[in-house]
Amino acid sequence: MHLAMRVSSMCGFRNMIALLTFVLPGAPLHADDKAISGWIEKVYIVSDGLFFHAKIDTGADNSSLNVPDWKILERDNGQWVSFRLKDSAGKLVELEKKLIRMVHIKRKGTVDQERPVVSMGLCLGTIYKDVEVNLVDRSSFSYPMLIGRSYLKNQFLVDSSSKYLLQPACDKTSMN
Numbered sequence: 723m724h725l726a727m728r729v730s731s732m733c734g735f736r737n738m739i740a741l742l743t744f745v746l747p748g749a750p751l752h753a754d755d756k757a758i759s760g761w762i763e764k765v766y767i768v769s770d771g772l773f774f775h776a777k778i779d780t781g782a783d784n785s786s787l788n789v790p791d792w793k794i795l796e797r798d799n800g801q802w803v804s805f806r807l808k809d810s811a812g813k814l815v816e817l818e819k820k821l822i823r824m825v826h827i828k829r830k831g832t833v834d835q836e837r838p839v840v841s842m843g844l845c846l847g848t849i850y851k852d853v854e855v856n857l858v859d860r861s862s863f864s865y866p867m868l869i870g871r872s873y874l875k876n877q878f879l880v881d882s883s884s885k886y887l888l889q890p891a892c893d894k895t896s897m898n
Contacts, residue, residue, distance in 0.1 A: 756879045757847045759888055764810075765867055766845040766890035770817060772809040773890070774867040776846075778880050782870035785844070785853055788860035792838055794821065803838045805857060810866075825856055844869070847888035849877055 765776040774787070792805040801821040808814050819840035827835045837856040844851055846869065853873045860866055874880070881887065 756877055757849060757888060759846065759874070759878045759880050760884035760886055761880060761882050762865065762885040763846055763869070763888055764886065764890055765869060766892070768843040768845050768850065768892065770815060770842075772807075772813065772815065773811065775810050775865050776867035776869045777863075777865040778874070778878075779868050779870055780874065780880055782868055784839070784870045784872050785842075785855045786837075786858050786860060786868040786870070787842075787855050788863070788866035789857035790859040790861055792857050794838070803840055803857065807866075822854060827856075827858075844873060845890040845892035846873070846878075848891050848893075850892040 759778050761778050763776055763778055765774050766772070767774070776785075787807065789805045789807050792803050795802045795804050795818065799820075802818050803821050804816070804818045806814060806816050819842070822839045822841060825837050825839050827837060829835065835858065837858050839854050839856045841852055842855045844853060844855075851873055860868070
């Protein structure tokens with residue numbers, strides 16, 4: 723209790739409670755059963771059988787995938803996006819996905835971009851989600867995929883000091 727009184731006089735009661743949560747062994751961290759991800763993880767695109775090393779980015783609204791070239795196709799049931807990509811093993815595939823929308827990205831100090839947005843079923847750890855993914859040339863980045871908040875929300879905490887804490891392991895019960 724002596725430590726608690728000293729901490730309380732230095733930083734106030736609310737901060738003391740927060741500090742003691744980390745100081746006292748066995749104190750709950752209140753993770754609410756969320757998966758803990760590193761800042762780099764292996765992600766599986768279920769519908770296409772592709773693995774990618776992805777940067778986990780809590781500052782990005784949505785996920786992005788490295789697609790340097792894409793083309794819009796007109797079909798009877800709407801617009802589709804045709805593109806080619808390589809997964810982490812070097813497997814080259816040609817895909818077509820229904821276009822959800824085009825997003826206009828304003829970029830400070832450089833040219834704005836128009837990006838196609840498609841839906842993809844992603845698996846990170848044991849969690850499967852269908853999320854919107856924008857297609858963009860990420861070839862100048864270290865990781866071909868970026869996982870944003872729309873995938874992470876309510877189910878993940880990110881440990882920025884770790885990598886590869888999860889292996890894609892989705893089963894049929896974890897898929898929507």
